[in-house]
Amino acid sequence: MALKLFSFWRSIATFRVRIALNLKGIVPDEIVEVDLLKGKQREDAFRAVNPQMLIPALVEDGGPVMFQSMAILEYLEETHPQPPLLPRDPKGRARVRGLCQIAISDAHPMSVPRVRNYLTQVLKLDPPALLNWVRHWQTEALQAYETHLTNGSGSGRYCHGDAITLADICLVGQAVGSGFFDVDIKAYPAAARIVDTCLQHEAIAKAHPLKQPGAPASVSH
């Protein structure tokens, strides 16, 4: 199996995939950097890989290319079932997938480069207004997580019971991404406890954006 991951240190969507790969003990043969800060995702070379011009993208054995982090996470779960990252029961699976989508479908898209660029370049938002925009959606997501994780509907050591699931992967990504905009997870104690537990796990810690090649020591916006 030859595995190629298109990645960038700052990408939260790729962070999710890196965590799943690490948890399942899969080591990509090649990591291709797509520098989002230089706009490399919009150049022809990467556009040919993913017409949506987004990372992550994953290519196994020459193709076809896999795109969209949730689809990639599900693919990894199906092809490498151990350790399982979804619970066995359908209701549990629905809860975990729902928790994933809070970040993947609803919050994260509000702060990606293409949206921030449109807000500033086309709609002429100034930097403080842009920051308010991003923080608003990050905060909404964290509040929703906090309620879900506090209400005794299945959380344990992790988001769903005592084993890591896809929900934890997405929550950690949400927390780290929010941190890039100075939205502090500590204001959400149930979520913060789980994120802290997750970040102590080696597979998750070493996937952290700031541990990737080319990453700065810290990020502010």
Ligand SMILES: N[C@@H](CCC(=O)N[C@@H](CS)C(=O)NCC(=O)O)C(=O)O
């Ligand atoms: N829903 C997609 C989102 C992918 C996405 O937005 N990736 C960001 C990096 S985290 C990206 O490539 N952004 C480039 C841009 O916005 O121009 C997924 O989960 O894979």
